[in-house]
Amino acid sequence: MPFVDRADAARRLAKALNEFSGKHPLILAVPRGGVPIGAIVADALGGELDVVLVRKLGAPGNPELAVGAVDESGWTYLTPYARRVGGDSTYIEHERLVQLDTLRRRRARFTPGRQRANVAGRVVIVVDDGIATGASIIAALHSVRQLAPARLVCAVPVAPPDALRHIAAYADQVVCLETPVDFGAVGAFYQKFPQVSDDEVVACLRSR
Template sequence: MPFIDRADAAAQLARALAGHAGKRPLVLAVPRGAVPMGAIIADALGADLDVVLVRKLGAPGNPEFAIGAVDESGWTYLTPYAAAAGADSEYIDRERAAQLEVLRRRRAAYTPGREPVRATGRQVIIVDDGLATGASMIAALHAIREQKPARLVCAVPVAPPRTLELLQPYVDEVVCLETPAGFRAVGEFYRDFSQVEDAEVVACLKGR
């Protein structure tokens, strides 16, 4: 396995992103798993840290299988196979509404009393702990692109090659450490892929 745990993956990503140090970058982590990683990378690069909130839309009867994703504004990305997975317009509307409610709760819990850090005119690095379909990352990239950053970077430890191709229209640079052809799940590339809890996310963001 290429990564011991998320801390190991973050340290490796920080080295790969070293060229962004000294440019006052903004690291935006996708909760929950990537937030501890984002904290490590932000510290290494001298960057600010915040979260970018998106939620995948799960397939009917299989919520772990992403048929798309939604950002805080309600903008929705749908995969080409969403309809084939049984997601009609009524299902998508219900799933979007449910996930937007999760996003509202997370924003209130993670960054209480302050607005999200603005990305306008900045070097922005969006971090996740790995990509499968890429739906959540596409929603995150779209959300931040709307703020007109100077440069938009996607940084992940592992993703299949086809997913990285799907990201290209949304991003200026992709940093990905492992691109296995035989990809099945992100967790297979970590020795320890324990779930990150909300309390750890809040602790990482506190005082940032």
């Protein structure tokens, strides 16, 4: 396993992003697991931390398998295999509405009364604790791109090569520390991979 825990992965990711140190980059973390990583990266680079909210669309009967993802605007990315696993248009629309409702509740929970960080004209680094299908990070990158960053970077500790190939079209630069071909789940590449709670996310953002 390449990483001890998220803190270990974050410190190593920050080193790989050292070219942005001192440029006050905006680190946008994908909750929940990306937030503790984003906090360490932001501190190391002298950047600002905020969140980018997206939700994966789970496959029929298998919610852990992403058939797509949706951002807060409602824009939806679908994986090439979505229909093969039962994700027809009726199912996708229902799942999209369910996840949009979750996004609204998460925004209210994570950043109450807080203005979102300004993206326009800045170096923006979107981080998560790892990528499996790539659906969620693609939705996140698309969401940020609409806000006109000067440079959009995707940075993760681990991802399969095929997912990175899809992601490359949505970012100006992709930084990934480990790219195993034999990929199961993100947590398999960490010795310790506890769930990150909503309370931990809120505490992390409030401390900024």
